[in-house]
Amino acid sequence: MDVEAAAAPPKKPPVLFAQKPNFRPLSAHEISDGQIQFRKISVPPHRYTPLKKAWLEIYTPIYDEMKIDIRMNLKARRVELKTRRDTPDVSNLQKCADFVHAFMLGFDVIDAVALLRMDELYVESFEIKDVKTLKGEHLSRAIGRLSGKGGKTKFAIENSTRTRIVIADSKIHMLGSFANIKVARDSLCSLILGSPAAKVYSKLRAVTARLAERF
Amino acid sequence: MASSANGGGNPSGLEALHRLASTEPALYLTQSPELSKSARIASESLFAFLNDYVPKHVLSRLSTEGFDAEQIWQQIDLQTQPLLSSLRRQVRNFEKNPSEIGKQFNLDRDGVKEDNLRVDGKNKETDSIESESEDFDDDDDDVDEDEEEDEEDEEEEGGEDDDENDEGENVKGVEDKFLKIKELEDYLVEDEEREYGVKKEKGNKRKSGKIADEDGEDKNEEGDEDEDYELGLMGLGDDGSDMENARYDDFFTSQKKTSQKKKPKYDDESDGMDMDEPENDDSDQTKQSLSTHEKELEKLRAEIEEMERANLEPKTWTMQGEVSAAKRPKNSALEVDMDFDQNVRPPPVTTVEDTASLEELIMKRITEGQFDDVQRAPTLLNKAPKERKEMDENKSKKGLAELYEDEYAQKTGLVSTALSFSDEQKKEASMLFKTLCLKLDALSHFHFCPKPVIEDMSVQANVPALAMEEVAPLAVSDAAMLAPEEVFSGKGDIKEETELTKADRKRRRAKKKRQFKAESVKRMAVKTQLSTLKKHENVAGNGES
Numbered sequence: 001m002d003v004e005a006a007a008a009p010p011k012k013p014p015v016l017f018a019q020k021p022n023f024r025p026l027s028a029h030e031i032s033d034g035q036i037q038f039r040k041i042s043v044p045p046h047r048y049t050p051l052k053k054a055w056l057e058i059y060t061p062i063y064d065e066m067k068i069d070i071r072m073n074l075k076a077r078r079v080e081l082k083t084r085r086d087t088p089d090v091s092n093l094q095k096c097a098d099f100v101h102a103f104m105l106g107f108d109v110i111d112a113v114a115l116l117r118m119d120e121l122y123v124e125s126f127e128i129k130d131v132k133t134l135k136g137e138h139l140s141r142a143i144g145r146l147s148g149k150g151g152k153t154k155f156a157i158e159n160s161t162r163t164r165i166v167i168a169d170s171k172i173h174m175l176g177s178f179a180n181i182k183v184a185r186d187s188l189c190s191l192i193l194g195s196p197a198a199k200v201y202s203k204l205r206a207v208t209a210r211l212a213e214r215f
Numbered sequence: 216m217a218s219s220a221n222g223g224g225n226p227s228g229l230e231a232l233h234r235l236a237s238t239e240p241a242l243y244l245t246q247s248p249e250l251s252k253s254a255r256i257a258s259e260s261l262f263a264f265l266n267d268y269v270p271k272h273v274l275s276r277l278s279t280e281g282f283d284a285e286q287i288w289q290q291i292d293l294q295t296q297p298l299l300s301s302l303r304r305q306v307r308n309f310e311k312n313p314s315e316i317g318k319q320f321n322l323d324r325d326g327v328k329e330d331n332l333r334v335d336g337k338n339k340e341t342d343s344i345e346s347e348s349e350d351f352d353d354d355d356d357d358v359d360e361d362e363e364e365d366e367e368d369e370e371e372e373g374g375e376d377d378d379e380n381d382e383g384e385n386v387k388g389v390e391d392k393f394l395k396i397k398e399l400e401d402y403l404v405e406d407e408e409r410e411y412g413v414k415k416e417k418g419n420k421r422k423s424g425k426i427a428d429e430d431g432e433d434k435n436e437e438g439d440e441d442e443d444y445e446l447g448l449m450g451l452g453d454d455g456s457d458m459e460n461a462r463y464d465d466f467f468t469s470q471k472k473t474s475q476k477k478k479p480k481y482d483d484e485s486d487g488m489d490m491d492e493p494e495n496d497d498s499d500q501t502k503q504s505l506s507t508h509e510k511e512l513e514k515l516r517a518e519i520e521e522m523e524r525a526n527l528e529p530k531t532w533t534m535q536g537e538v539s540a541a542k543r544p545k546n547s548a549l550e551v552d553m554d555f556d557q558n559v560r561p562p563p564v565t566t567v568e569d570t571a572s573l574e575e576l577i578m579k580r581i582t583e584g585q586f587d588d589v590q591r592a593p594t595l596l597n598k599a600p601k602e603r604k605e606m607d608e609n610k611s612k613k614g615l616a617e618l619y620e621d622e623y624a625q626k627t628g629l630v631s632t633a634l635s636f637s638d639e640q641k642k643e644a645s646m647l648f649k650t651l652c653l654k655l656d657a658l659s660h661f662h663f664c665p666k667p668v669i670e671d672m673s674v675q676a677n678v679p680a681l682a683m684e685e686v687a688p689l690a691v692s693d694a695a696m697l698a699p700e701e702v703f704s705g706k707g708d709i710k711e712e713t714e715l716t717k718a719d720r721k722r723r724r725a726k727k728k729r730q731f732k733a734e735s736v737k738r739m740a741v742k743t744q745l746s747t748l749k750k751h752e753n754v755a756g757n758g759e760s
Contacts, residue, residue, distance in 0.1 A: 108614065110614030110615070110616060110617070111614050111615040111616070113614065113616045114614065114615040114616035114619060117616050117619075117620075118616070118619055121615075148608075151610070152608035152609075153608075155607070155608050155609055155610050155611070156606050156607070156608045158611065159606070159607045159608075159611050160606060160607075162615070162618055162619075163615075164615050175615065176615070201606055204606075205606065
């Protein structure tokens with residue numbers, strides 16, 4: 001600063017150091033050095049029609065809120081995601097990919113949307129044969145035990161642990177927070193191993209009460 | 216007692232005795248059948264001799280053939296035991312009545328010595344018999360003792376034999392200028408006198424003779440022992456009457472009877488002696504002439520004596536405090552009338568009336584059903600009952616995201632606390648109940664019943680808007696809510712069927728006819744129009760074709 005300029009407003013103190021540069025925060029696009037990133041999620045055949053039906057519900061939050069480009073590659077039977085220049089966060093792309101992937105696994109859109117909105121939700125999968133080697137009728141019975149009559153056992157577990165469960169033949173997928181997934185997994189494993197539903201319920205009740213008490 | 220010569224009537228026995236006496240002491244140690252035989256003969260002769268003096272004959276003669284020492288000794292013992300006791304009794308008698316001794320034996324002073332000797336001899340015989348019988352069998356265990364005794368007695372014998380020969384002769388070797396046996400004797404006698412306070416010349420003489428005999432030996436110790444023994448046997452001569460034979464009479468009887476009472480002055484008994492003396496004197500002297508007072512005193516005294524005696528005796532078992540069954544005689548508790556309190560109430564006696572009343576009560580209770588059952592006391596809860604979440608087995612209507620959304624909203628407080636599942640159920644239940652109540656009230660009565668407060672704002676289309684503000688009874692039907700002209704809007708005079716007059720009926724019929732006619736004309740017109748149209752079409756159609 002010149003001395004004259006300094007003399008005119010006598011309040012301003014003489015600045016000795018250079019002014020700190022004031023940068024605005026980087027956008028997601030700039031963080032990744034201007035590169036556009038892609039995600040491709042293949043669509044299994046049994047989810048093709050549900051995808052078509054729920055396409056708009058999937059598209060809207062991704063495009064509008066997450067600011068991620070999404071398109072369906074019909075020929076390759078894939079859903080492709082791409083970042084834009086104005087994508088607010090780097091993690092958005094991954095969240096969207098997880099969301100679409102969850103849908104492909106079999107979860108409902110309204111359940112899978114939670115993935116977009118919350119950070120700490122995870123999807124865990126395991127197979128029945130990981131728990132116990134079952135073949136033929138035993139396997140069928142195990143699956144039946146897991147679901148219960150009209151799915152009531154599954155719903156009971158879902159409601160008490162605040163998770164969502166998808167039973168696809170031998171594969172079991174769970175969506176929820178870490179602790180809740182653990183509880184659901186334990187109850188499912190005990191069901192696979194053969195314990196009756198009532199026992200599982202009682203254990204569930206105790207555990208969920210404890211979980212609820214913590215808050 | 217007949218005085219018979221020593222060994223009279225049995226010369227062989229005497230011979231045997233002499234032979235025994237003459238043998239060397241050392242020879243006794245060896246086993247010689249000759250000595251044994253002579254000893255047996257001697258024993259037999261002595262036994263026979265002494266048998267005359269025995270008050271009660273047990274054995275007629277001593278049988279030694281084929282018997283061993285023990286058996287012979289037992290036979291001798293049978294004789295000597297009563298003999299000795301009788302002798303002792305006689306000696307005591309002589310002590311008391313010394314004059315009798317002279318009478319007995321008809322002897323003067325010399326005779327006394329003979330008596331002395333005879334008595335000694337008897338003693339000696341018994342001793343020697345003992346010693347010989349014991350000595351001759353080597354299978355005795357305590358040979359040494361017997362030997363000692365034998366030697367003693369033998370020397371006694373020897374001493375006495377010497378004495379027989381010459382009395383009062385100085386024994387060789389013991390006496391000299393300094394030590395005189397006689398002086399020693401005198402001193403001892405004096406000492407005894409002093410101690411026991413008795414002076415008896417004869418006894419002294421006898422004793423002195425005894426002492427001389429014994430002190431003549433080299434073995435003073437044994438002499439002393441024998442002295443004691445002899446003294447003991449004799450009963451201290453006459454001196455012993457005070458010590459050993461002290462009797463009640465000596466102390467507690469009147470002075471006239473015995474002169475010895477005062478002499479033994481012992482401190483213990485002096486008091487008693489003094490006390491009892493006057494009493495005894497009184498009782499003895501004044502027995503005949505007792506005054507009434509004295510008689511009473513006598514009675515009292517007797518009573519006192521009796522009571523004292525009773526006190527001294529042990530008490531009866533009833534007075535002894537805690538007495539167990541072992542301490543009292545058998546069945547004694549039955550004889551005594553015991554008095555004790557029992558704190559236990561006697562058991563109740565059941566009568567017929569009691570049981571009847573009891574049964575009546577029981578039956579009454581049963582009919583009433585009043586059993587007085589114990590009811591569990593209701594436990595008060597410390598804290599509110601835990602709210603349990605019901606397990607919902609239906610698919611949740613909300614999505615996962617919405618669930619978390621609600622939870623978040625609740626946490627941050629944007630939304631009022633959501634009702635829990637139980638609260639919702641409660642609400643539903645209460646709503647149902649209110650509607651039910653409403654219906655029931657409507658059926659039961661017109662009045663009353665304010666409308667239930669319905670919080671939701673749904674519009675009820677069926678009821679007109681005005682009805683909301685109307686205060687009308689709820690039971691009134693919908694139809695009544697409307698105004699009559701709204702229900703029926705009719706013009707003119709409205710008459711019932713029955714009220715119609717003939718003219719009215721005619722008029723109504725005419726009206727109906729007119730209406731019908733008008734209609735029929737209209738219909739006809741329409742028909743003709745239609746038909747003409749069709750005709751035209753047909754014609755046209757026909758024309759074209």
